[in-house]
Amino acid sequence: MxxxxxxxxxxxxxxxxxPSKPAYKYALTECAKDWENRKLGGDFLSLYESARTKVKNQLVGHSSNRLRLLCFKLMLDESLSSGFQTKDIIDVLWMEERYHFHFLSYLKNESKKxxxxxxxxxxxxxxxxxxxxxxxxxxxxxxxxxxxxxxxxxxxxxxxxxxxxxxxxxxxxxxxxxxxxxxxxxxxxxxxxxxxxxxxxxxxxxxxxxxxxxxxxxxxxxxxxxxxxxxxxxxxxxxxxxxxxxxxxxxxxxxxx
Missing domain, CATH: 3.40.50.1000 (HAD superfamily/HAD-like)
Incomplete structure (x- = not known):
């Protein structure tokens, strides 16, 4: 053009x-329910905040510090008493999928207003x-x-x-x-x-x-x-x-x- x-x-x-801030808050609230229903262990919100802080500090100025996948991997690392195993990969990927699902669902509904x-x-x-x-x-x-x-x-x-x-x-x-x-x-x-x-x-x-x-x-x-x-x-x-x-x-x- x-x-x-x-x-x-x-x-x-x-x-x-x-409106990313309310979408983000909504997604985390729903992810906490998913985490509990899947019985992944520990308190989701406290684990997430800890992981998010570590990721942001480790990757200051790098776009990867925005990736929720890194947070969910770190959360599973922290919450699994027996250590991370191959079978746990599916939970990391599932949580990332759920996060995006909830975030985008909020945006789709909001866009109709x-x-x-x-x-x-x-x-x-x-x-x-x-x-x-x-x-x-x-x-x-x-x-x-x-x-x-x-x-x-x-x-x-x-x-x-x-x-x-x-x-x-x-x-x-x-x-x-x-x-x-x-x-x-x-x-x-x-x-x-x-x-x-x-x-x-x-x-x-x-x-x-x-x-x-x-x-x-x-x-x-x-x-x-x-x-x-x-x-x-x-x-x-x-x-x-x-x-x-x-x-x-x-x-x-x-x-x-």
Whole structure:
């Protein structure tokens, strides 16, 4: 598709476009039931939190620190008094399957709600036909493909960039350099929307990209205000994702002229 604009819109995915935090919480609650029903031993939530901390500390800055499979393997290592055996592999893989099942089930149900169907999704579709959109995320490719296909509208146009593909996570220079090179745009002609202050907002700002901080997807209000913040590019705060998208559309349109 040929765009009339030389501008680019960078969008964070988790908790900016799709509600990952409640989906994650729901998935863990359901996985705890699966763990107990399968009689895998120990308290699921305490084992999971311990494993998650170890994985994140071991793999700081590496996209693999997001893999739940690593957590479930470590949990089985810790909970089996007789030691891990070949037969236990099926339980690790089963738990990963259940985690994704619950997570994606939550997203599918959430996507049917009116806020998404009448407000967010139509706006995304319209913008994707007007500007090139890049989804930026610190995650593995398979996980994000599953999320997007379960949640966002079928005809939404975008380029997906994951930290697994880049080899570095936001807010590193490597990630944003890769993003700008792929977009073939100058930083001052781009704007990024994201919920994470460090990874999204400051990461973009350090590379001369304007940004809109969206701490909550669905807070009340429409007003977008600029932060009184000395920086290489402007930073605004929006009360919700739709307001941020409206602001970004206006900003990009003004830059075109």
């Amino acid at each position: 040929v765009f009339l604009s030389d501008m680019a819109l960078f969008l964070d995915l988790d908790n900016t476009l799709l 009116e806020n998404y169907q009448t407000k967010l999704f139509p706006k995304l579709l319209a913008l994707s036909n007007k500007f090139p959109i890049f989804l930026t995320t610190n995650e593995t490719l398979r996980t994000q493909l599953l999320k997007v296909s379960s949640f966002l509208p079928d005809h939404f146009r975008f380029t997906l960039i994951t930290s697994e593909e880049v080899g570095h996570e936001k807010p590193t220079t490597e990630f944003f350099s890769y993003l700008l090179e792929l977009a073939k745009e100058n930083p001052e002609d781009c704007i990024l929307l994201g919920d994470n202050w460090d990874d999204d907002v400051l990461g973009a700002n350090r590379h001369g990209i304007a940004s809109v901080h969206v701490p909550e997807m669905w807070d009340e209000g429409r007003e977008v205000n600029e932060y009184p913040f000395e920086s290489s590019a402007p930073i605004w705060k929006a009360p919700n994702t739709v307001a941020a998208l409206d602001f970004a559309e206006l900003w990009l349109s003004k830059r075109q002229k």
